[in-house]
Amino acid sequence: MEPLGLRRAVEAGRATALELGFHVDDVIVIHDSDRVVLRLVPCGVLARVAPSEHLAASEFEVEVARRLADVDAPVAELEPRVEPRVHVRDAFAVSLWTYYEPVGSQIAPADYADALRRHHAALRQIDLGAPHFTDRVAGALSEVAGREQSPALSDSDREFLINVLSGLSAAVSSGKAGDQLLHGEPHPGNLLNTKKGPLFVDLATCCRGPIEFDLAHAPDDVEEHYAGADLDLIHRCRALSWAMFSAWRWRRNDHMPDRDHWRVEGLNRVRAALDRCEPG
Template sequence: MEPVELRRAVAAGRVTASEMGLRVDEVTVLHNSDRVALRLIPCDALVRVAPLPQLADSEFEVEVARRLVGVDAPVAELDPRVEPRVQVRDGFAISLWTYYEPVGSEVAPADYADAFARQHAALRRIELAAAPHFTDRVAVALREVDDRSRSPELSDADREFLSGTLVELSAAVSDGAAGEQLLHGEPHPGNLLNTRRGPLFVDLGTCCRGPVEFDLAHAPEEVGQHYAGADAGLVHRCRALNWALFSAWRWRGDDQMPDREHWRAAGLERVRTVLDQCGPG
């Protein structure tokens, strides 16, 4: 968020938590992109604040969290001191979560794979009719890439490359998947916290349907080696697809990721590198 919008988001998060009975003397911004994550002190709550157009996404994330906690999934929980729903204030969608103090910096590959196995098992125990298929995400990315008004700074050559890559990899992953289920959707290392309770997944609003390899492709390569039954070739194709999706988001005219210019170039280069590693076909 831009500085003016960020100040409004912080104020909305602070006031909402205070009105729900939580003491807020200090607010720390933990993450700032299209939505923000705030740590409130001394109540030690985590608040997610998103622009109101993302209200449905925020409500979906809260619903996913509620259901997964009920089946003992390794996920971050909503704050038990307040009503488990999204609040609306000053043009923002606001949800309150438990804050977990990080322990160490990285989750070991074997522990990462174990968290995946437990998360996927829990996801097989719930029903989420609203969860999209991973190909729906690809379709949204294609609209951004193919529409010059949405991605005006993307060159014609890169537009053609990125569009073709998204189409071909989406088809290749769909054809190669032996089975599909509910997934986290974006379980990269930034979305797996190392806590005293063990590894916990966050940012649950990306939940979608697809092969487990789509999730594994977001993690370091060593993780897949510890996940029983994973198709290494499919993981690699999914990794290339994930980088193509990442690149598509960076070229949106309204993308707000920090250091966007760097990631625009780096993302495209990473797509090409991973595709080369996939080999012919």
């Protein structure tokens, strides 16, 4: 966020916690993008703060977490000392979560795959209306389809992303019979290593699609430990996910840190992923 927006978001998170009776001496910014994640000290609360235009997404995330808690999914829990809901303050949507002290060791590929497998099993146990991943692709496609939304994108790269997004979306979605609820973006940044084991966060990306769409967000060596996964479909999904990532980075109003680097790197990652796909 811009500095002023970040200060307001921090204050919205702090004020919400104080109003609910938590003791807050300090606020530590853990993540700062279009949404921010705050550690509130010493009460042991994690606040996720988003501009109010993302209220529906924040409410959806809380509902996903609430339902997954009932089926013992490996996900971060909502703050148990208050009602599981989203609070609106000063044009921000604030949700409160349990803070987990991180464990320093890296998550082994087999443990990563096991956590994702258990997460998928839990997602199959809940009944939840969620968008199909192709809806998210369509959103990314709209960002690069016209110059108004992405004026800095060159004509050649725009055509490239349009072709990849539309072509791979159709190819990956052709076998919808195997679709299920997914995390949506279970990349390493969304999997915490805690004393309770690996726990997934950022549940607002929950969508429907093949399990390979989730596996495409994990490190390459994780797929080897997930029995039954279609490796070529993972490669196609990985190219598609990087194309979506790239489309969002070229948005006029994107606020990802180091955006200029990731605009170039994202396109390079798309091309590298396409090189691993089988012809056709």
